[in-house]
Amino acid sequence: MELISNVPTGPIEHSWDKHKFNLKLVNPANKRKYNIIVVGSGLAGGAAAASLGELGYNVQCFCYQDSPRRAHSIAAQGGINAAKNYHNDGDSIYRLFYDTVKGGDFRAREGNVYRLAQVSANIIDQCVAQGVPFAREYGGLLDNRSFGGAQVSRTFYARGQTGQQLLLGAYQALERQVNLGTVKMHSRMDMLDLVVVDGQARGIVTRSLYDGKMEVHMGDAVILATGGYGNVFYLSTNAKGCNATAIWRAHKRGALFANPCFTQIHPTCIPVSGEYQSKLTLMSESLRNDGRIWVPKKPGDKRPPNQIPVEERDYFLERRYPSFGNLVPRDIASRAVKAVCDEGRGVGETGLGVYLDLTDAIKRLGKQKIAERYGNLLEMYERITGENPYEVPMRIYPATHYTMGGLWVDYNLMSTIPGLFVLGEANFSDHGANRLGASALMQGLADGYFIIPYTIGDYLATNQLAKVAADAPAVKQAVENATTITKKLLNGNGKRTVDSFHRELGKIVWDYCGMARNEVGLKKALSLIPALREEFWKNVRVLGANEEFNQSLEKAGRVADFFELAELMCIDALHRNESCGGHFREEYQTPEGEALRDDEHYSYVAAWGYQGEGRAPVLNKEPLTFNYVKPTQRSYK
Ligand SMILES: Cc1cc2nc3c(=O)[nH]c(=O)nc-3n(C[C@H](O)[C@H](O)[C@H](O)COP(=O)(O)OP(=O)(O)OC[C@H]3O[C@@H](n4cnc5c(N)ncnc54)[C@H](O)[C@@H]3O)c2cc1C
Numbered sequence: 001m002e003l004i005s006n007v008p009t010g011p012i013e014h015s016w017d018k019h020k021f022n023l024k025l026v027n028p029a030n031k032r033k034y035n036i037i038v039v040g041s042g043l044a045g046g047a048a049a050a051s052l053g054e055l056g057y058n059v060q061c062f063c064y065q066d067s068p069r070r071a072h073s074i075a076a077q078g079g080i081n082a083a084k085n086y087h088n089d090g091d092s093i094y095r096l097f098y099d100t101v102k103g104g105d106f107r108a109r110e111g112n113v114y115r116l117a118q119v120s121a122n123i124i125d126q127c128v129a130q131g132v133p134f135a136r137e138y139g140g141l142l143d144n145r146s147f148g149g150a151q152v153s154r155t156f157y158a159r160g161q162t163g164q165q166l167l168l169g170a171y172q173a174l175e176r177q178v179n180l181g182t183v184k185m186h187s188r189m190d191m192l193d194l195v196v197v198d199g200q201a202r203g204i205v206t207r208s209l210y211d212g213k214m215e216v217h218m219g220d221a222v223i224l225a226t227g228g229y230g231n232v233f234y235l236s237t238n239a240k241g242c243n244a245t246a247i248w249r250a251h252k253r254g255a256l257f258a259n260p261c262f263t264q265i266h267p268t269c270i271p272v273s274g275e276y277q278s279k280l281t282l283m284s285e286s287l288r289n290d291g292r293i294w295v296p297k298k299p300g301d302k303r304p305p306n307q308i309p310v311e312e313r314d315y316f317l318e319r320r321y322p323s324f325g326n327l328v329p330r331d332i333a334s335r336a337v338k339a340v341c342d343e344g345r346g347v348g349e350t351g352l353g354v355y356l357d358l359t360d361a362i363k364r365l366g367k368q369k370i371a372e373r374y375g376n377l378l379e380m381y382e383r384i385t386g387e388n389p390y391e392v393p394m395r396i397y398p399a400t401h402y403t404m405g406g407l408w409v410d411y412n413l414m415s416t417i418p419g420l421f422v423l424g425e426a427n428f429s430d431h432g433a434n435r436l437g438a439s440a441l442m443q444g445l446a447d448g449y450f451i452i453p454y455t456i457g458d459y460l461a462t463n464q465l466a467k468v469a470a471d472a473p474a475v476k477q478a479v480e481n482a483t484t485i486t487k488k489l490l491n492g493n494g495k496r497t498v499d500s501f502h503r504e505l506g507k508i509v510w511d512y513c514g515m516a517r518n519e520v521g522l523k524k525a526l527s528l529i530p531a532l533r534e535e536f537w538k539n540v541r542v543l544g545a546n547e548e549f550n551q552s553l554e555k556a557g558r559v560a561d562f563f564e565l566a567e568l569m570c571i572d573a574l575h576r577n578e579s580c581g582g583h584f585r586e587e588y589q590t591p592e593g594e595a596l597r598d599d600e601h602y603s604y605v606a607a608w609g610y611q612g613e614g615r616a617p618v619l620n621k622e623p624l625t626f627n628y629v630k631p632t633q634r635s636y637k
Helices: 012-022 041-056 092-102 110-130 163-182 245-252 285-289 316-320 330-342 359-365 367-385 438-463 473-491 498-515 519-539 551-575
Strands: 035-039 058-062 183-186 189-197 199-207 214-218 223-226 262-268 292-296 353-355 394-403 418-423 604-608 618-623
Touching: 012 110, 035 199, 035 359, 041 058, 041 163, 041 183, 041 316, 041 438, 092 110, 092 199, 110 163, 110 438, 163 183, 163 438, 189 214, 189 245, 189 473, 189 551, 199 223, 199 473, 214 473, 223 438, 245 418, 245 551, 262 285, 262 330, 285 367, 292 316, 292 330, 316 330, 330 394, 359 367, 367 394, 418 438, 473 551, 498 519, 498 551, 519 551, 551 604
Parallel strands: 035 058, 035 223, 058 183, 223 418
Antiparallel strands: 189 199, 199 214, 262 394, 292 353, 353 394, 604 618
């Protein structure tokens, strides 16, 4: 399939304006005649539903939580980037664009990234107008801090709860529309299939999580803003409910899945403490503004941190990357942490940890200032580990955090199924092979507030969308598919819990398609995953019934999809014979152990097409061209 990105030609700084002008408009009086389905009410979906409602469209918005306020976006801690240059420290739209393309290891589309940097400034204005309480400086201006991969301070924040505050803003905008009647909110509804009629996305099948009732919702366009798939690893920093079902089932209806192996392992998470654990906790990257990362110089040094003199410590990020120090991008920091632990210099009981030490910052700024900046994070750390981070250096280790891969979309955020748009973490997005910190909130809100309101209008204005009968074959078939999967899960009378399968699957993916990958391991994973999936369908035990609130059933369907997605991730990782960003193939590294790209052969987006059960997926390539930021070996030294 030829993948047409629809990025406008001409000077990049004018592309979006030119494109907006060329997009067809829907007359204000006609907007109310269109029904738009938005699945997801996190930052991307909430922003989209509110904006489309405000424009006058009829919006049906869905989420599986009891309230949009519980979307996983609420967990975002550190901040949101924007090229405002409030600090006069040299930031600009171009620099944010440059940092993002480079940070993504030259595997993102330049046109999209430039637009993202452009609209970043509007997001902050929009959120401030909504009353989002960003931190302010003494003079009253909004404060900024730094995140990895940037040498300027461009991250706006609300303590360590930026996502929560932004989501409250989007939620209020959404509720306003609910009150006005333009948006109807459907909570506790799980989208289980996409209805595609004559090649166009025309509806969804949902299962009510209260009573198991299957329903069909038809519309003129469908937007998926259903978040990332990091939970394929079982242990991740994502909320337990995060899943891939909506995008995976859309993939099985024809939407191409792009770069599935591009996943992000975040360097600063609380280390795993035992087999029983079901969740990992992030310690925001913002802590690297003031925290210094170190391990003992000597392998096996078990002395408590305060008894290790400074000269016997290795501040390995500062040593290896003097320009960026502790603020190197996540992929680089994570690999460096893994390397020192592999050398036997890791700390804590398991040896899988390094120190994130605030001592110097507390001496410099005082405990009060540090508490103001990171208080809630430090309290969370203490509650989980029982150690006081104001007194004892925190222990951190990398963990799965974000997925750069997702459904392929063009410049209009439309997937390969016409009428199916994908926003936020669910699309393959603008982050290439590695996302820079504080850029996910920016992208989700850019997609929802500032891009989809324009691009969806063009689709609606240029397509004849006939009414689809409720009993059309495509509708019946989608309902039947969702019902069959649910029944099959409940009818299995096996012996193992869903969680036990998920944990085993996650370990395979982590071991062979995690922070480091190689051909042998990926091939092994590709034999282990199908075997485990077969066992899952034979031996899984899902308790309870369909007609009740049944979280075991919900989980089972999601894990079934993770099995298939995990396989695609490994196929993708195996085919990409290079290292780039978070995709680190051990066979391809520089003498210093950095990711070694192969631009000649792999400068493309890998977009996979589903071919049916048991058949190999087909690879489609969208070539990437770089007219502005020339691909080089990334250096943060
Ligand atoms: C701990 C943590 C901290 C983070 N901190 C930051 C940060 O400081 N800065 C930053 O930029 N990024 C951060 N991120 C990343 C960022 O939070 C996410 O990428 C972003 O919030 C995703 O937003 P979203 O709207 O795409 O998806 P989500 O917020 O995950 O929302 C998904 C929505 O889709 C719905 N949904 C999903 N599947 C279905 C289905 N099948 N049927 C019905 N509804 C469905 C859900 O109910 C939900 O409403 C962090 C991530 C984590 C895990």
